[in-house]
Amino acid sequence: MSAPSPQAVADAFDPARLTQARRLAGMTKKDLAERIGVTPAAVGQYETGMTRPRGDLVPRLAGVLGVPSAFFLMGRPHGKLDGSMAHFRSLRSTRAHQRAKAVAFVEQVWELAHALERRVRLPHVDLPGFSGGEVHPLARDPAEAARALRRLWGLGAGPLSHIVRQMEAHGIIVVFPPPDEDAATVDAFSTSQLPRPIVVLTANRFDDIHRYRFTAAHELGHLVLHGDTASGDTQQEREADVFAAEFLTPRDSILPELPKRLDLRRLVELRHTWGVSVDSLLYRCREVGLISDSAAGRAYQRLKTLRDQPGFAAEPISGYPGEQPMLLRQAFDLAVAETGLTMPRLAAQLAWPIPRVRELLGMPDQRPTLRIVP
8 A cells, every 4th residue: 555645645634633643742732843843823723623734744744743644644533532531540640741642542542442343353341331432330339339340240259360351351441551751650541431441551550460450440440430420530539449449359258358356467368369459458457447547557557667578569460461451462363363464454554653553452572672882
């Protein structure tokens, strides 16, 4: 397939694609304007559709933003997402441009999933009341919603071996963002406003499997509870935490196993059984009245001195393959085997650079790096 001419791209220019590419590059309109030699007002007019860039500007835009010129052509499916409907775990510490970049990333994740779904049937989205970007929760009470989802998914009332795999098996896309400075700053986030719900789990949880699992369950709580409400409410964050605690450790199941008085050794045993942190179990003990607030405070102080000890030290997610997203990668592999899809063909369909496709599929470049010593 031959590349379109710069003038052809200018004639069929999609303003939304310029906004998406600029946000993915982490640039302001002023940044982009300086790089391509126009005014910020001109960039603003390109993005609103008031004017179109000249043909000679198209290659410059593509080069600065790191996309093929064809990326700016209109006509491809675009999963446009209202940023107010994406739930960020740490909204206050996330800057506006970081949120915009994260939202643009999620849009691309959906576009990749949509392209693969044209060739492979992905798991059906099995969330209470979910219908093409809308969610009508079965219960507003977070703990009851967690119990209802366990019943819906047939999970029983015991420990859950894999959270991420369960989410993927029920049609939820889970991804890791590309490693960069913004990904290290933005905490986990999720949205149910696209035709398929998406959860992004970021690197600041990778060093601790238990925090990571709780974060995944927290984002699942947002999908179940808050699909029809704008994000940013601290009450929503508290509700998602309650959901996560009940989903991971149902009260009626965990209560008989909790020690009747403070016993860190017993909590370490339960940590391994239930896949949650000792901190979470301590919170459960205090919540159900087994220990006092003062005893819990002393226990948390004691935990700080034990963080590097066996049984208390954090465990990275690398040791838990079942908690690492695989849905998109396996969909691609199946499409390659059954339909003859190739990486260049998929990249051309999306109008992305091949490295970007590999990045979102979780397929890092394995080629050795040649280093020239002067």
